[in-house]
Amino acid sequence: xxxxxxxxxxRHGPTVLRVCRAVVGGPDAExxxxxxxLAALRAYPELPATANVEAWLVTIAHxxxxxxxxxxxxxxxxxxxxxxxxxxxxxxxxxxxxxxAALPPRxxxxxxxxxxxxxxxxxxxxxxxxxxxxARRAASDGVAAxxxxxxxxxxx
Amino acid sequence: xxxxxxxxxxxxxxDATALxxxxxxxxxxxxxxxLLDVAYRxxxxxxxxxxxxxxxxxxxxxxxxxxxxxxxxxLVLGSLADRVxxxxxxxxxxxxQVARELDEYFAGRRRVFEVPVDLRLAAGFRxxxxxHLPDVRFGSVATYGAVAxxxxxxxxxxxxxxxxxxxxxPIVVPCHRVVRADGALGGYLGGPDAKRxxxxxxxxxxx
Numbered sequence: 001x002x003x004x005x006x007x008x009x010x011r012h013g014p015t016v017l018r019v020c021r022a023v024v025g026g027p028d029a030e031x032x033x034x035x036x037x038l039a040a041l042r043a044y045p046e047l048p049a050t051a052n053v054e055a056w057l058v059t060i061a062h063x064x065x066x067x068x069x070x071x072x073x074x075x076x077x078x079x080x081x082x083x084x085x086x087x088x089x090x091x092x093x094x095x096x097x098x099x100x101a102a103l104p105p106r107x108x109x110x111x112x113x114x115x116x117x118x119x120x121x122x123x124x125x126x127x128x129x130x131x132x133x134x135a136r137r138a139a140s141d142g143v144a145a146x147x148x149x150x151x152x153x154x155x156x
Numbered sequence: 157x158x159x160x161x162x163x164x165x166x167x168x169x170x171d172a173t174a175l176x177x178x179x180x181x182x183x184x185x186x187x188x189x190x191l192l193d194v195a196y197r198x199x200x201x202x203x204x205x206x207x208x209x210x211x212x213x214x215x216x217x218x219x220x221x222x223x224x225x226x227x228x229x230x231l232v233l234g235s236l237a238d239r240v241x242x243x244x245x246x247x248x249x250x251x252x253q254v255a256r257e258l259d260e261y262f263a264g265r266r267r268v269f270e271v272p273v274d275l276r277l278a279a280g281f282r283x284x285x286x287x288h289l290p291d292v293r294f295g296s297v298a299t300y301g302a303v304a305x306x307x308x309x310x311x312x313x314x315x316x317x318x319x320x321x322x323x324x325x326p327i328v329v330p331c332h333r334v335v336r337a338d339g340a341l342g343g344y345l346g347g348p349d350a351k352r353x354x355x356x357x358x359x360x361x362x363x
Contacts, residue, residue: 001234004194004244009182013175018161030178037182041191044242096160115161146160 005044008053009037015117016057022112023065025101032068036061058117062109062127099149106130107142114139183247193241195250196233202262203350206327207232208251211240214272215254218325220346239277258327264357267294269328277324281312285319292333295358299337321345327354 016036020029039060047056100108106128113124114135125135186192194216196209207229209217217236222228237244248255253271260266268290275283288306292298298306300316307316320331326345332354336342344351356363 001231002237002242004233004237005242006196006233006244006246009179009245013178014171017171017175017178030174033178034181034185037178038185038189038191041182041186041243041245042189143160150160 002049003053005041008040008044008057012054012057013037015054016061018116019058019061019112020065021097022100022116023062023109024068025097028068032061032064035064035067039064052123054117055119055123058113058119058123059127062113095150096146099146102149103142103145106138107145110135110138111142111146115143179246183245183249186243186245187247187250191243192245192247192250193243194236195245195247196236197246197248197251197255198229199251199255199258201258202353203346205229206258208254208258209233209236209244210251210254211274211276213274213276215251215325215328216240216274216277218327220326220350224347224350225345254328261327262357271328273325273329275324275329278319278322281307281309281315282319282322284308285316286323286325286329286331289323289329289331289333292330294330295360297333297335297355297360300334300342301337303334317342333358333360 013033017029017033020032020036023029024032036057040057047053100111103111109128110124113119113127114121119127121132121135121139124139125132128135128138130138183192183195187195190212192212194209194211196207196217198205198207200206203220204223205221207217207219207221208215209219209232217232219225219227219229219232233244257266257269257271261269275286278286285303285307288303291306292303300313300320301310303316304310304312309315316334320334321343323329323331323345326332332344332346332351334342341348341351341355352361355361
């Protein structure tokens with residue numbers, strides 16, 4: 001039986017939102033989510049039944065995040081300063097998201113796709129176009145940097 | 157690492173709000189882009205919850221709930237995903253007209269459904285039979301044999317029974333108005349009580 005797309009949204013929507021927030025941040029994260037699920041809906045009938053749906057969604061989210069990063073580069077608004085961010089993320093989490101946003105892109109992506117998206121390093125490497133070892137190292141460096149940022153309480 | 161990303165209750169609530177908003181946005185964009193192949197919602201009825209589903213052609217499915225059919229809505233939706241398209245989304249507003257007409261019907265204020273119907277889930281003779289059922293008007297009944305005649309195959313009485321038993325859009329396509337020649341009500345995919353209730357609502361039987 002083919003899973004109705006509604007179930008895909010319900011099962012994976014929360015994870016993809018956290019991944020988008022980690023990688024894109026701020027209000028742009030919701031745009032990335034919306035574009036990810038619209039693209040996924042379009043392609044869904046052709047997705048092989050055996051595919052790892054979450055890995056597939058995170059891969060799409062990765063591409064959408066890169067697109068957004070490019071368009072944001074032309075429209076330089078630091079997301080942490082936008083008021084919407086305060087409205088949707090409680091203060092304790094805000095420090096974490098801010099620390100994530102301060103990581104180098106590769107580390108931030110590796111942390112997001114492995115620890116938030118739940119993808120094995122092999123899949124993360126596939127998305128990032130590097131080796132499994134490199135993906136593992138990026139995530140591990142990212143987590144170490146996050147711990148330092150959160151323990152020092154200084155933020156980024 | 158788990159403790160870093162465990163998330164607080166506050167963020168879960170914020171996420172739920174955001175996801176609700178994002179779902180609505182997805183439904184709107186999907187419809188604009190022609191990607192909402194199957195929209196569905198549930199409504200209350202005198203027979204418990206009903207699942208309603210529509211394509212861009214019209215109402216494609218009305219399902220009684222598992223208490224009556226033994227088949228849950230999740231399986232009905234899975235079957236729609238297999239047979240129509242997996243692009244299935246919960247989009248209540250898309251079914252507002254059906255929901256309103258059903259409400260009016262159950263309240264005794266509507267005798268004819270105007271909402272377009274999509275009979276793609278029925279094929280061949282079954283589909284032909286369903287196409288003729290609206291000829292059996294509100295407040296009247298026809299025998300399986302009479303419907304076989306209407307559909308152009310007078311001897312296909314049993315096939316009419318099968319067409320009714322597998323009607324994908326019951327109530328709106330009125331298979332409940334088809335009864336046995338000996339005066340018995342005959343079977344109903346929503347259960348015999350529902351058939352009796354519907355015919356009582358239409359004034360054919362006493363309540």
